[in-house]
């Protein structure tokens with residue numbers, strides 16, 4: 001197996017890195033300060049920065065090549081190191097129109113949307129004119145098992161009527177969000193995996209009410225935010241349904257494969273940045289007559305972090321490569337492995353960096369606290385660690401049990 005990035009991949013990495021060094025690193029802390037103190041407002045230079053990225057051809061990089069005209073032609077394996085670079089500044093992926101949950105929603109619309117749905121919603125999303133949210137999780141049921149969700153989607157003539165309550169709808173507080181993709185049940189009596197459907201709901205439809213923003217470890221994560229949303233007798237045209245009734249579960253499964261590569265590579269970027277900051281900090285700072293870098297415990301932390309980041313990186317690249325060559329279904333075990341391994345690794349590495357920074361590590365003057373919050377939440381968002389372990393454990397046992405004829409041999 002060759003672990004070297006291709007020349008094409010290296011050129012893209014060089015372009016993304018140069019753009020970030022030139023335009024984003026200089027304002028990285030200012031962005032965090034502004035958005036923290038101006039809830040639900042965009043950073044004043046946001047649109048100008050997006051324009052620069054678009055001009056530089058660094059736009060919609062995430063869509064794999066099988067999406068034809070919608071894709072810049074990168075495989076998941078080629079995009080993965082670009083997501084890692086973006087992870088060094090967690091808010092930066094939106095500058096390249098590569099941020100969740102829009103990436104997943106754009107993939108859904110590109111793959112499953114009708115030509116009309118693509119024209120109305122995919123195009124403005126691809127242009128970066130609007131943002132979107134994905135509404136699956138519900139406060140009253142354990143949503144890590146998506147078969148539990150209760151929101152009803154009921155056909156009434158040429159319309160569907162939607163009733164339910166959602167929460168943790170990432171991006172729903174963003175002033176640019178115009179579109180929700182909502183998962184609910186069209187047939188609660190069908191087989192448990194075909195009860196669900198997905199439907200497009202414009203954010204300004206009567207009956208949609210943002211109840212409140214949710215805080216993650218005390219921060220509202222403005223301007224995207226995470227909302228609790230009530231859906232009361234929300235009526236949308238029947239043509240807003242994606243694919244057909246009963247297809248929601250299938251769409252949800254397909255939506256999450258590449259998205260998990262993106263999350264994991266961004267986390268690897270955040271962990272790598274934390275390690276870089278830690279190395280710089282300990283090389284400068286003195287306690288008890290010594291540079292902190294000279295303490296054995298600090299060197300062990302740095303050595304372990306370096307090993308753990310590289311292990312996570314190689315595992316994630318293997319998952320991306322498997323998706324490219326064999327598809328999401330074949331790659332499902334590797335996708336589960338990265339979802340289990342990478343967010344925990346990032347939490348540990350960032351936590352070590354915070355510790356080595358002392359008081360500086362927990363305040364707003366470095367990106368470390370924000371990165372740790374992101375890494376910790378990803379251990380729950382997109383399904384808790386335990387659910388991925390439960391499924392991977394089950395698959396592994398199945399694969400290890402030999403069929404009867406082999407067992408007798």
Ligand SMILES: Cc1cc2nc3c(=O)[nH]c(=O)nc-3n(C[C@H](O)[C@H](O)[C@H](O)COP(=O)(O)OP(=O)(O)OC[C@H]3O[C@@H](n4cnc5c(N)ncnc54)[C@H](O)[C@@H]3O)c2cc1C
Pocket residue numbers: 101133134135136137138141142143144145167168169170171216226377378380381382383384386387390
């Ligand atoms: C920051 C953030 C962003 C999010 N963004 C979105 C979004 O955009 N759209 C959306 O729809 N949802 C979103 N979510 C919701 C997220 O997907 C759910 O919180 C997650 O699926 C868990 O569902 P739950 O909260 O209902 O927990 P529950 O299902 O109640 O689970 C609680 C706990 O039970 C345990 N558990 C569950 N199953 C098992 C098992 N099989 N084995 C062992 N233990 C188990 C785990 O410890 C788990 O954490 C987001 C969440 C967060 C924190």
